[in-house]
Amino acid sequence: MIPVTLKDTEARTAIRRTWGQDGLIPRVTVLHLFVIGQPAQRDPVLQEHLERESKEYGDIIQMDFVDSYHNLTIKTMMIMNWIATYCRGAWYAMKIDADIFLNVRYLVDYLHDQGESSRKDYISGSVISDAVPHRDSFNKWYISEDLYPDTWYPPYVSGAAYVFSTDLARKISWASRFVQPIPLEDVYVGLCLHVLGVKPIYATTFLGLSNLFEVRRLKYERCTFAKRIIVNGFNPQNLLRICTCSISS
Template identity: 40%
Template sequence: MQWKRRHCCTNMAGILFLLSFVGVCLILGQHSFLAGKKSQENDVHPRFSKLEVNHSMAKQNTWREETLPTAQPKSEANHSSSAEDGLKIFLGSNGSLSEEFRDKAEPYNYIINEEEKCLEQYPFLVLLIAVQPHHAEARNAIRQTWGNESVAAGLGFVRLFILGVKGGEQRPDSPLQRSLQAESQMYHDIIQQEYTDSYYNLTIKTLMGMHWVSKYCSGASYVMKTDSDMFVNTEYLIQKLLDPNVPPRKKYFTGYLMRGYSPNRNKHSKWYMSPELYPSNRYPTFCSGTGYVFSGDMARLIYKASLSIRRLHLEDVYVGLCLAKLRIEPVPPPNEFLFNHWRVSYSSCKYSHLITSHQFLPTELIRHWQHLQSNKHSACINPPKEKDKVRRLRQRKLL
């Protein structure tokens, strides 16, 4: 009898232990599931966290969205006030850029320059193309396609590749530098200055391009800053967006508008922005650095504004901060699909009615450009409208 009682107690203890073990596993499993879900929710585009989504951004948003943490509840009014206060603090502070550039005749010495590029006539459009020194194939592809002067015959068109110095290649007798000098003598479209050409110096590169325009080509009607891996329909840009038949606009800035984005606070991210460097929890409206267009007078205004704003390595955000300092709001393009900071699947119909598409190899650029030139007049009767928009939204699972 005692043995049975002990056996019964032992079985009961085993059952209780088993139930406890199962319960712990369920709790841990639920915690792991919630943590994974939270991780997915926070898996936003590495450069930005999304604070709010407007109707336009929801239609073509390729950044993922993030909800505000519940541990820090704020009313929308308080949140906006906090963001504005932080922005005022940042814009009111003088930073490294002013110390680095102010009162210098040339912020960085020119290695290669084209001082006489705009002497004969002020161009209708200046293309500032950010490119790395060793990307000669990309430069040649652009010269053959959207950067060719024939796209704006008679209007005045200037193509400039802006670049710095590749690390370890500063010597004037290095093979890369000799190659750049020979390329410059052949095409006269390279502006090179003595700063290290790197991702973290993209802001410097862009500002130096604007500085060049303000000094050597101040009468240009319009300027476009873009990158060397872009497809740019310059003909459509000139004829449809800028329109040479009307007087040039002033204080004009447009592109793919980025609204309501906040700094990336992940310390392990390449795009980390510390609260000490940028205290506001929201960026002002800016345009994607893949391609934006502005009136010629803005080059001097933006460069001048940058002299009193601490430098940030995110070039497009920084230009947006300069615009905020100037109290100039970027203008939405007339069609929300004109500027694209992602790769748009190619068709002659779509590409005959857009301005930018991202991530092109030089060989792809030449192939698609040649096809577009052969088919642009018969590509499609009407530009892509509602049906195409619905298809794009479905592809992004927004409908």
């Protein structure tokens, strides 16, 4: 599930041509879906282009909410509801941003290695376990004490990308009824996990020597990228440039 905006045409094209290609892993079905809301100001031309694109590729879900940074929590919970409703036959789901390099082969191998125990109450990514609320109103991640009075956040996975067993989508949706919404979508998912008593798993190599969900940008180096599930921070042009050799490696 890839959250994008109406304007992210280049990003969608780059993903379809790189790690979003069908049939990358033999005998493994991976469905890629772009999730879009409604723009704050309606653009009939862009909307018409989107509808044509949707008819051509069949990989776009447009939902009825205002698509904005402040509404990312709403977008994420609508993704969870969609997965719980339509993806009951899948073992895993993944939420991944459009500016990410994804090593699909490594992801599939990693999940295979986790075994059947990872098909229930499982969520993995880059875990943040020591975060506290930012009280400076000029900070991008500001949260007021009225909205969130606690002095700490429970462990959560970075919203750049995380993978989870599909049963958690329904459970997170249920838990959200008991958690006051906040505009930090990854923290909010962590709060729902806390209600459920589910602890996110840090995705690392043996002995924890490297983070497999690399949320900082790294200079491209084939051997390094071959040993990561994700690397953050790529525009469509960069993704197209580096992905062909990385996916096939």
